[in-house]
Amino acid sequence: MSTNTITTQKVNFKVFRFNADNDYLPYYENYAMDVTSEEVVLDILNRIKWDHDGSFSYRRSCRHGICGACAIKVNGRSTLACKESMTTMIEYFGNEITLEPLSTKRAIKDMIIDKADFWDKHASVTPYLVADIDECPSCENLVSPHDAEELNEADLCIQCGACHYACPVVEINSDFFGPAAFVAAYRFESDIRDGDNQRLIHVNEEKQGVWDCAKCFECAEVCPKDINPIDKITKLHQMAFKKGVAKNNVATRHAVGFLHSIKKHGMLDEGGLVLYSEGVSIVKHIPVALQMFKKGKIIMPWNMPKSDKLDEIQKLIKSSSTVKF
Amino acid sequence: MKKLKYALFTGCTAKQSTPEQMMSTMAVARKLDIEMIELTEASCCGASHLQDYDDFLSLVLNARNIAYAEKHGLTMVTICNTCQLNTAMTKHRLDNNAELKAKVNEKLAEIGLEYKGTSNVIHFLYAIIDDFGLDKIKKMVVKPLSQFNIAPFYGCHNIRPSELHDESHKTKENPYNPTSLDDLIIACGAKNVDYEEKNKCCGFHIELQAPHTAAVLTGNAIAGATDQNADMMVTPCPLCHLKLDTQTKHASEAIGREVSLPVLHMQQMVGLALGCTPAELGLKHHVTEVNFI
Missing domain, CATH: 3.40.50.11810 (Rossmann fold)
Incomplete structure (x- = not known):
């Protein structure tokens, strides 16, 4: 019989406390606890409430990584409390652990936040199937395993908000839909039964849509269901080009500009890319460009370096291109 | 210790807006007696933008870059985080999907190359720490x-x-x-x-x-x-x-x-x-x- 030794460690928890009804400012309460290697973060939240302070508040329900209610931040990292083992957290952060709500500025009471912005954005991407289906069908509406694979597990999302509140763009740009809403959009865009023709256009709009993603991969790192939201964002970019809804704007030209540059030089022509993307708006970059020029950071077009064996690259572009803009 | 030797994927900025990066990479390599074979045939990695437009093309071009490192029988060293991500991501996808790898190799065959998956891709930071010490x-x-x-x-x-x-x-x-x-x-x-x-x-x-x-x-x-x-x-x-x-x-x-x-x-x-x-x-x-x- 294999023996799994349960070990115990002393951990100091610094816990965010706030009651919007009474408190002017939030504060942190400290709790020193012995933590066993078997415990998950939710066990700690339970013990704070049961053993230390009955008024401590947090959302929880299923305890099985399905309901998505208990996501909080552990030392700044979005975490689904019922799924994350304390051993991993101690490995990551040591024995001083800070527990905070997903977004401190949206706190209502302790770990509970007002998630309205998350749900509003989620709702605005039409997160349901739009299909003209007979109310009394004579046969089943089957989806083949091959077509189901196209969802790329986007349907596993539990709307816990871990990625949404880890996204630095959501934090700065309140119009930005955020990774979870994009996953929801992708889940239905990739469904063969879906017939909606507005959703993809909607998530490709400037300021709010996929083109404002900073490509930081925070969402991929935190997702407790390993959905890889940025992969779905990339796929939404690709769909926009494939389905012909990509608008001709600075963001799309920025992506396509790479192809033009690689075709011509093998390498990226940095100045050329900015010119291609911005058009006449390039004037706004002139002050910085001048500073860079003075420091030898700008190559003149006639000195633009080229990759060796450029003909190979051009041949591959000709034979392997799958999209036209 | 055996002298370290890498295939250097410079990326595009080192040749344009950050010349100091190329200079300092080579200066450090000389000090540490690391030999760098520059992959002058390499193309841009697409900088995480080309794949938003054309994923397959992005894979093919990155696979070509790695194939040149493989031809030298060397580990590829990158000096840009985004080059590292795009190249390593390509490697990961091809090494874990035989069908995709075959499709990409079909294209590379047109220029007499093959992606095998034999070269590791590592950022210079980790090459210094892991390999040099x-x-x-x-x-x-x-x-x-x-x-x-x-x-x-x-x-x-x-x-x-x-x-x-x-x-x-x-x-x-x-x-x-x-x-x-x-x-x-x-x-x-x-x-x-x-x-x-x-x-x-x-x-x-x-x-x-x-x-x-x-x-x-x-x-x-x-x-x-x-x-x-x-x-x-x-x-x-x-x-x-x-x-x-x-x-x-x-x-x-x-x-x-x-x-x-x-x-x-x-x-x-x-x-x-x-x-x-x-x-x-x-x-x-x-x-x-x-x-x-």
Whole structure:
């Protein structure tokens, strides 16, 4: 019989406390606890409430990584409390652990936040199937395993908000839909039964849509269901080009500009890319460009370096291109 | 120890907007007696944008770059976080999907190449730490940077997604509390500065389409380092460097606070500690001047 030794460690928890009804400012309460290697973060939240302070508040329900209610931040990292083992957290952060709500500025009471912005954005991407289906069908509406694979597990999302509140763009740009809403959009865009023709256009709009993603991969790192939201964002970019809804704007030209540059030089022509993307708006970059020029950071077009064996690259572009803009 | 030899994928910025990065890479390689075979045939990696347009083409071009490293029988070394991400991601996808690999190889066959999956892809930062060794560097330091507080700025694409990067280097990097660059700062004799933004995004990739968001991210990073008394920042990524070094005016306006710190490339910091001259390391190519050396 294999023996799994349960070990115990002393951990100091610094816990965010706030009651919007009474408190002017939030504060942190400290709790020193012995933590066993078997415990998950939710066990700690339970013990704070049961053993230390009955008024401590947090959302929880299923305890099985399905309901998505208990996501909080552990030392700044979005975490689904019922799924994350304390051993991993101690490995990551040591024995001083800070527990905070997903977004401190949206706190209502302790770990509970007002998630309205998350749900509003989620709702605005039409997160349901739009299909003209007979109310009394004579046969089943089957989806083949091959077509189901196209969802790329986007349907596993539990709307816990871990990625949404880890996204630095959501934090700065309140119009930005955020990774979870994009996953929801992708889940239905990739469904063969879906017939909606507005959703993809909607998530490709400037300021709010996929083109404002900073490509930081925070969402991929935190997702407790390993959905890889940025992969779905990339796929939404690709769909926009494939389905012909990509608008001709600075963001799309920025992506396509790479192809033009690689075709011509093998390498990226940095100045050329900015010119291609911005058009006449390039004037706004002139002050910085001048500073860079003075420091030898700008190559003149006639000195633009080229990759060796450029003909190979051009041949591959000709034979392997799958999209036209 | 056997002399280290790598296939160097320079990326595009090292040949254009960050010439100092190319200079300092080669200067450090000379000091450490590392042989670099430059992959002059390589194309741009697509910088995480080409794949938004044409995923398959992006795979084929990156596979071609790796195939050239394989032809030399060498590990590919990158000097840009985004090159590292795109190349390692291509490798990961091809090594784990035989059907996709066959499709890509069908295209590469047209130019007489084949992607086999035999070359590892590793960022120079981790090549130095894993293959050369921090202790050895420490012993080689002739000009310790002991008077400086240096703030590490890791750059997203070297630390996230962590599962991908764990495949390419031995150093186990914790994406929430990375330490490799801190260790290198200490090895160079300086004091490492801990601050909240060290593993955050600089905003480079949305500079054109979302300039305000990008500028706030840059501003927050420099402000965070400044508030922890950093004298300068150091980064392994030329794209982060461009943002932190050249965009301080926009960043300051965006966060409503004047911020500016000299920013070194990881190679420049190591080079300075190993006794390279400022000229060898291209320190005059910075927009935010490095005037204390």
